[in-house]
Amino acid sequence: xxxxxxxxxxxxxxxxxxxxxxxxxxxxxxxxxxxxxxxxxxxxxxxxxxxxxxxxxxxxxxxxxxxxxxxxxxxxxxxxxxxxxxxxxxxxxxxxxxxxxxxxxxxxxxxxxxxxxxxxxxxxxxxxxxxxxxxxxxxxxxxxxxxxxxxxxxxxxxxxxxxxxxxxxxxxxxxxxxxxxxxxxxxxxxxxxxxxxxxxxxxxxxxxxxxxxxxxxxxxxxxxxxxxxxxxxxxxxxxxxxxxxxxxxxxxxxxxxxxxxxxxxxxxxxxxxxxxxxxxxxxxxxxxxxxxxxxxxxxxxxxxxxxxxxxxxxxxxxxxxxxxxxxxxxxxxxxxxxxxxxxxxxxxxxxxxxxxxxxxxxxxxxxxxxxxxxxxxxxxxxxxxxxxxxxxxxxxxxxxxxxxxxxxxxxxxxxxxxxxxxxxxxxxxxxxxxxxxxxxxxxxxxxxxxxxxxxxxxxxxxxxxxxxxxxxxxxxxxxxxxxxxxxxxxxxxxxxxxxxxxxxxxxxxxxxxxxxxxxxxxxxxxxxxxxxxxxxxxxxxxxxxxxxxxxxxxxxxxxxxxxxxxxxxxxxxxxxxxxxxxxxxxxx
Amino acid sequence: xxxxxxxxxxxxxxxxxxxxxxxxxxxxxxxxxxxxxxxxxxxxxxxxxxxxxxxxxxxxxxxxxxxxxxxxxxxxxxxxxxxxxxxxxxxxxxxxxxxxxxxxxxxxxxxxxxxxxxxxxxxxxxxxxxxxxxxxxxxxxxxxxxxxxxxxxxxxxxxxxxxxxxxxxxxxxxxxxxxxxxxxxxxxxxxxxxxxxxxxxxxxxxxxxxxxxxxxxxxxxxxxxxxxxxxxxxxxxxxxxxxxxxxxxxxxxxxxxxxxxxxxxxxxxxxxxxxxxxxxxxxxxxxxxxxxxxxxxxxxxxxxxxxxxxxxxxxxxxxxxxxxxxxxx
Ligand code: HEM
Ligand SMILES: [Cu+2]
Ligand SMILES: [Cu+2]
Numbered sequence: 062x063x064x065x066x067x068x069x070x071x072x073x074x075x076x077x078x079x080x081x082x083x084x085x086x087x088x089x090x091x092x093x094x095x096x097x098x099x100x101x102x103x104x105x106x107x108x109x110x111x112x113x114x115x116x117x118x119x120x121x122x123x124x125x126x127x128x129x130x131x132x133x134x135x136x137x138x139x140x141x142x143x144x145x146x147x148x149x150x151x152x153x154x155x156x157x158x159x160x161x162x163x164x165x166x167x168x169x170x171x172x173x174x175x176x177x178x179x180x181x182x183x184x185x186x187x188x189x190x191x192x193x194x195x196x197x198x199x200x201x202x203x204x205x206x207x208x209x210x211x212x213x214x215x216x217x218x219x220x221x222x223x224x225x226x227x228x229x230x231x232x233x234x235x236x237x238x239x240x241x242x243x244x245x246x247x248x249x250x251x252x253x254x255x256x257x258x259x260x261x262x263x264x265x266x267x268x269x270x271x272x273x274x275x276x277x278x279x280x281x282x283x284x285x286x287x288x289x290x291x292x293x294x295x296x297x298x299x300x301x302x303x304x305x306x307x308x309x310x311x312x313x314x315x316x317x318x319x320x321x322x323x324x325x326x327x328x329x330x331x332x333x334x335x336x337x338x339x340x341x342x343x344x345x346x347x348x349x350x351x352x353x354x355x356x357x358x359x360x361x362x363x364x365x366x367x368x369x370x371x372x373x374x375x376x377x378x379x380x381x382x383x384x385x386x387x388x389x390x391x392x393x394x395x396x397x398x399x400x401x402x403x404x405x406x407x408x409x410x411x412x413x414x415x416x417x418x419x420x421x422x423x424x425x426x427x428x429x430x431x432x433x434x435x436x437x438x439x440x441x442x443x444x445x446x447x448x449x450x451x452x453x454x455x456x457x458x459x460x461x462x463x464x465x466x467x468x469x470x471x472x473x474x475x476x477x478x479x480x481x482x483x484x485x486x487x488x489x490x491x492x493x494x495x496x497x498x499x500x501x502x503x504x505x506x507x508x509x510x511x512x513x514x515x516x517x518x519x520x521x522x523x524x525x526x527x528x529x530x531x532x533x534x535x536x537x538x539x540x541x542x543x544x545x546x547x548x549x550x551x552x553x554x555x556x557x558x559x560x561x562x563x564x565x566x567x568x569x570x571x572x573x574x575x576x577x578x579x580x581x582x583x584x585x586x587x588x589x590x591x592x593x594x595x596x597x598x599x600x601x602x603x604x605x606x607x608x609x610x611x612x613x614x615x616x617x618x619x620x621x622x623x624x625x626x627x628x629x630x631x632x633x634x635x636x637x638x639x640x641x642x643x644x645x646x647x648x649x
Numbered sequence: 650x651x652x653x654x655x656x657x658x659x660x661x662x663x664x665x666x667x668x669x670x671x672x673x674x675x676x677x678x679x680x681x682x683x684x685x686x687x688x689x690x691x692x693x694x695x696x697x698x699x700x701x702x703x704x705x706x707x708x709x710x711x712x713x714x715x716x717x718x719x720x721x722x723x724x725x726x727x728x729x730x731x732x733x734x735x736x737x738x739x740x741x742x743x744x745x746x747x748x749x750x751x752x753x754x755x756x757x758x759x760x761x762x763x764x765x766x767x768x769x770x771x772x773x774x775x776x777x778x779x780x781x782x783x784x785x786x787x788x789x790x791x792x793x794x795x796x797x798x799x800x801x802x803x804x805x806x807x808x809x810x811x812x813x814x815x816x817x818x819x820x821x822x823x824x825x826x827x828x829x830x831x832x833x834x835x836x837x838x839x840x841x842x843x844x845x846x847x848x849x850x851x852x853x854x855x856x857x858x859x860x861x862x863x864x865x866x867x868x869x870x871x872x873x874x875x876x877x878x879x880x881x882x883x884x885x886x887x888x889x890x891x892x893x894x895x896x897x898x899x900x901x902x903x904x905x906x907x908x909x910x911x912x913x914x915x916x917x918x919x920x921x922x923x924x925x926x927x928x929x930x931x932x933x934x935x936x937x938x939x940x941x942x943x944x945x946x947x948x949x950x951x952x953x954x955x956x957x958x959x960x961x962x963x964x965x966x967x968x969x970x971x972x973x974x975x976x977x978x
Contacts, residue, residue, distance in 0.1 A: 316846020433693035468737035541835030
């Protein structure tokens with residue numbers, strides 16, 4: 062446990078690099094994942110050029126991208142497009158959002174919110190970060206091996222992924238094989254993390270902090286950890302099987318009689334099932350969607366309670382909804398597979414579960430909206446981000462309905478409609494919430510506040526560009542343009558929607574620019590921002606009882622929780638907030 | 650039906666209108682919810698901003714949110730599900746047209762990056778195929794010869810062009826010889842993954858021919874002000890997949906427009922022309938299948954029934970391809 066570190070002064074390396082302190086690890090996760098997010102986004106900014114101006118040389122960076130991505134004129138190659146697309150998806154999900162939401166926010170905030178001195182297993186925590194780091198480096202290294210990075214989509218469907226990156230490449234150090242190795246590392250990291258989170262939340266809550274006094278964010282992390290723990294192992298197994306197929310020519314996912322480019326694939330014995338992979342993959346990847354969104358909802362809940370100055374509406378209902386979402390997320394996975402030859406019984410089951418899972422999402426959104434009623438809303442920068450989350454998450458959630466109805470999905474499946482739908486959840490939704498979370502907890506981490514002016518300069522353009530990027534995708538998708546196309550103008554309907562496509566692209570580049578104020582704000586404020594005390598937002602939860610920044614071991618004295626998490630504007634009180642750790646005698 | 654305002658392509662199938670209806674209803678439902686939520690949301694932001702309401706009202710955390718939204722959502726979703734989606738799916742997936750309907754049965758074998766359409770010929774029986782016989786240019790599906798399997802003798806394989814009559818059920822047995830593809834025909838509201846090692850049946854029926862579809866999709870295009878220069882080149886490039894729907898001077902109906910044509914049209918003082926897609930009914934691949942995924946496209950040729958019979962009787966059964974009919978650009 063961490064207590065043995067209190068006695069001596071650790072050196073730089075063990076304090077900031079191989080640290081076991083959950084706060085340092087949280088910051089490491091945050092910085093690393095922000096870099097990955099920006100990198101994954103840059104890949105997309107490059108791809109958006111090819112979509113907006115098919116076949117034209119990429120400006121600025123075209124000459125630098127190397128032979129696996131671009132031709133001699135700096136025009137993105139089709140296989141380069143596929144590689145960037147696969148890496149964008151993989152990086153955003155597994156190296157960006159999840160590590161930021163869980164590894165970053167979860168690690169830093171959750172132990173503080175439950176009054177714990179650290180995670181239950183600090184060394185495991187450190188291992189989790191470093192395995193993630195190694196996974197990330199491994200993933201990135203694939204850009205440099207012969208043949209370039211994986212190009213079979215982030216879903217890596219076999220047989221394509223089994224036979225991809227095999228011609229003219231190293232038998233082992235090639236894109237798809239490295240992708241699989243990196244995935245195994247990333248999954249391992251998540252498993253280590255999730256066990257740690259669960260044990261910490263169950264065992265290290267301070268006195269008085271019952272489960273129903275936990276901040277909503279902790280509940281979100283709790284359910285998320287169970288999802289990670291239960292959903293990831295099947296994918297880890299599947300990843301290993303695909304690795305076997307690729308390296309040792311086994312046939313887990315290879316059916317008999319494959320002929321690729323005129324060559325009979327008789328190195329495989331055949332008899333495997335490509336659909337087996339899809340089931341294993343989506344058994345993870347649907348719960349994964351909730352891993353991407355639940356921590357964000359948790360953050361939004363914290364920010365809204367604080368900035369409306371009143372308790373979250375229906376706290377218990379929110380908690381039950383999140384738990385129910387967690388359970389249901391394990392029985393909807395095959396809605397991604399309606400078009401793989403599914404009969405009526407199966408499709409009825411999976412569309413029904415999908416419709417059912419939309420109910421708790423509606424409940425959560427409704428509760429958040431009702432929290433605004435009779436509030437006293439402070440439009441702080443974190444609150445702007447949290448508020449913007451609500452309508453955009455609503456769009457993301459609602460557009461899931463036609464995709465969940467298998468008949469409508471016939472037309473919409475694998476089109477840009479899907480891209481629009483899930484990005485409204487994970488980009489205008491989750492990313493905006495995570496950014497809001499950074500503004501919200503920055504004072505706790507650094508002891509300084511971020512600039513409000515730069516915050517506004519960051520928020521407004523980001524909010525606008527998020528919509529100009531993703532809203533047009535619904536029209537493009539309805540028009541029947543498939544996703545993952547290097548050049549949609551091969552089709553008449555793609556030509557017809559080209560102005561929408563350009564709008565998306567310009568939005569993406571605008572969004573890139575709009576991050577400059579944030580980057581400046583982040584570094585400037587970390588060193589020269591306005592200094593603040595322990596509780597600059599007049600908040601109630603326990604992390605604000607610790608000094609800013611909290612020392613090793615977190616709390617000067619171990620707090621006790623006397624009440625629920627959001628006791629704002631209690632009638633007849635001295636102040637409009639009752640922190641959880643202050644006894645009744647001192648607040649009323 | 651106002652599907653066109655939902656940006657959907659025209660629908661020429663018999664089952665598609667229900668799909669479009671579902672899409673339309675769901676979107677109205679979504680829009681209604683969004684507007685109600687949004688109006689309430691904006692109202693709160695204004696009415697309960699700190700300046701207007703400095704003191705929030707405490708409500709204890711046991712309060713339960715109102716059930717109205719959930720109940721409405723549950724009811725509407727149940728209607729969409731039971732009333733529309735499940736029945737359409739049942740038609741689409743579980744009731745293949747029986748022999749009484751005399752469906753046209755065709756095998757489609759997808760490959761990187763083409764669609765092989767395999768017709769059984771007059772005997773109505775498909776010949777066997779074997780992986781080791783596959784020859785990418787002469788025998789893409791590895792069909793055995795007529796001596797080994799009499800059923801194969803009259804079989805016909807067309808690459809990337811799917812000939813079919815309107816008003817007749819078509820039953821496709823869909824498979825792939827390499828990776829997973831997805832057979833998508835937006836105008837027919839059809840999409841189905843083609844998975845190696847599996848043969849998945851799908852069925853549909855067209856109500857309209859290619860010509861009908863072109864009639865629906867034809868639009869008037871303003872010609873660029875000058876027949877030369879960037880605008881003109883962009884015009885030609887952007888419309889390379891479209892053909893004229895009327896005769897303009899020496900330019901025949903059904904021509905693609907070239908730079909020269911622009912000159913001719915400009916000389917004749919024509920300022921706008923009617924065009925429609927040359928091949929209105931695209932088959933496209935909807936599942937990432939490798940570097941050529943974006944160009945894995947085929948075309949439907951949907952005929953009047955008599956014209957289809959005509960095509961059947963005139964096609965050259967010894968030839969596997971009618972490649973010349975497929976004009977990519
Ligand atoms: C914020 C800026 C973002 C932009 C502009 C963007 C844009 C796009 C676009 C245009 C595609 C479709 C490419 C294609 O079909 O060819 C795509 C795919 C994808 N994106 Fe994003 N995205 C963003 C953020 C995110 C985030 C935050 C996540 C995840 C948490 C994410 C996950 C994915 C995934 C999983 C795919 C599918 C990749 C594949 O087809 O293999 N994206 N993105
Ligand atoms: Cu899902
Ligand atoms: Cu394909």
